Amino acid sequence: MRVLFVANPEKAHVLPLLPLAWALRTAGHEVRVAGTPWFTDVITQAGLTAVPVGRDYDLWELLRRQMHTLPNWSYRPEFGLPAPYDAAHDPGRATWSHLTAGYEEIVRLWHKPASFPMIADLVRFARAWQPDLVLWEPLAMAAPIAAAACGAAHGRLLWSVDAFGVTRDHFLRLRAQQPSAERTDPLADWLGGYARLHGGEFTESLVTGHFTVDQLPASLRLASSLRTLPMRFVPYGGPATLPRWLWAPPKRPRVALTMGVSATDHGAGYEFSVQDVLASLADLDIEVVATVPEAEQRKLTRVPDNARLVPYIPLHALAPTCSLAIHHAGFGTLLTMAQHPVPQLLLPWDFDGPTLARQAAAQGGSLVIGADRATPAAVREAVLRLLGEPGFRERAAALRDELAALPTPNALVPELERLTAEFRSPARRTQ
Template sequence: MRVLIATQAEKTHFLGMVPLAWALRTAGHEVRVASQPALAEVIASTGLTAVPVGRDHMFHHLLRSAKSLGLDEDPGFDMAEERGEVLTYEHLTRGVGQFVTWWWKVVNEPMLDDLVGFCRTWRPDLVVWEPTTFAGAVAAQACGAAHARQMWGADLFGRMRGLHLRLMAGREPAERRDPLREWLAAAAGRFGGEFAEELTCGQATVDHLPGSIRLDTGLPLLPMRYVPYNGRAVVPAWLREPPSRPRVCVTLGGSAPERLDGRGLGAQDMLDSMAGLDVEVVATLPARERAKLARVPDNARIVEFAPLHALLPTCTAVAHHGGAGTYATAMLYGVPQLIVPQLVTAQYLFDERTLGERLAEQGAGAVLTGDVTAERVSAALARLLTGGEAGQQARRLRAEMLAMPDVHAVVAELEKAVSSRRGRSVYGP
């Protein structure tokens, strides 16, 4: 069968899709990856076939413009919000409207027409799209393909969609407003289609989070064991030697330092907080962040990059901002986590807090929010490193992840879905 991977030009979102894409490819299927031109070289570097569509989006330019205009003090709509008294119909409708206007339209509209055009020419049997690339669902409908969403983090999208539908059901029809439906109906209508609820969350959702952590959305689900992928990597010589004392990884994530405002707690405070602990600290910091350091503690090693799937198995703990890739990789290797959402920016809140809280509930880590200081970081990390409970629970989550269906089993399920849809073998003409 022909499979199209659709993603807006966000590197970290795409990298999480690479293992499934390659599993489909090695199963004998034709696979192409469609995104805006800015991501074409990244796609090609993974060995997959890139199809540049449309023009590059301006989302990160908008974020920088908001900062320069002093508009970034307002955190905006928080998709991780869970308090019922806050999540009123009015609040949720206004928040979804903001996301549609300032996020989802911005990253999708520049690629939508060209993506549909390519799909109608190439005729994929299946489209797999990451959760902000609604253009993938619209294009699948326009060419008659099956489609599935592949998550990179907590499914706040599906949870909020379900809540919004329930709140709307309690209103009079004339009072109901659904910004996401309005936009997707107009987008599908451009190509002769119409709104269907599956345009919002796919016909199925591929999710790599274990059941203990995963959000319950009630959506059709394809659980898949996580496969770490950071792109091309070389294991440095120092990493081949076992550490002489507990090793703690500190990482700011793959894209956060570049994309965000840098007004969070920061690498310097994190390193200072660990200077008095009997640990070896390995901090992965881009050159720009390393240049900001005024001092490096004696127990710290600073490197620009180390493949997390090689580094984390040697670690006793990891401290990070809650990035989805770091989070899942640490879980897969049974490493306790200290999550500090404000590590890289004062306003960086998407699913970091949710992921951190759910991990803490399982006893496999800790999350620090509110007024985060170096002293709080040091105390929290010391608790993770002593007693053994966090390590035990982290290993339990690792076992739960290892028991999930592997990527090849998910390929088989996708093949079945496509075969049943078109009534013949996926390997047929």
């Protein structure tokens, strides 16, 4: 069968999709990955065929420009999930007025401007190539429109907690309780308009797919009513080279410090002082390996003797050598470290980070300090606890075992074949 993957131009969104793309490819299926033109290098570096569609844009810069229309706007993003998706983190916010206003705003500020540049071109390609299955990350809402236009089965492939599906559950429950004349739905109005433009109509699958592939284990997942396929996370971070110093095991407990690439890739910087954190750990009998881009390294005034700074290191190679990881609660970082198993100090600050960190702390293998509260003293105290108390490593081992029990991407392929046959339009070509 023909399988089309679709992602917005953001590494943190597309890289978690690619192991499944390769699983389908090695099972004999044709695979294409669609994204904006400048993003094709990220796709082709993984050995996959890229389909450039639409025009280039930067998700973060787009959001900053759109937020400029709001009162009290600033360049510093709000901590945590924006409305209406904050209801997935805090069910107390799941009220009809909050969700309807939130959907109206998020469609205007984010979903519409982020999807519009890709929709027309993606629909044209889908109609020409006729994919049997479209797999899309949850912010790539041009994808379900294109899938509906060509009659393909389609599903979401998550890169973190499913705030989108959980919020939609809350919304549909509350909408059913409203008088018929007041059942407004800003997201359905927008998606339905494009569906009708391309010969279809609105269905809930345009919001959450025919099914959802979730790479989080049950202990970290947000529960929803959606048809969900669990899949084991396979680390992939792009091209990687193993440095010689990583060949041998460390002589002291190794602590990884990494805050991901999204913030620095988009010029946002970090929400805490790397210099202060390094200084707070300088007298401990540990080795700190900090992945700090060169631009951020130049801001440092002193590098302690027990710290090694590198612009990049493949986390799947670093993780097995670590006794502890300090990071931003990024999805890929958290799951890569969890596979080995490594206790984690999470310093979340934006979007899904606080929610994922909360789930990880509840599982028991991690501690959480909001990045705005990550003082040197707080970080040092947490590091000493995580290294010194055996309960954290025991819970980290339980999380590793939970991850290992999930189906691999290769094992998921037969189920995807079955679901494609179930949901693909019967009027389409069969192949």
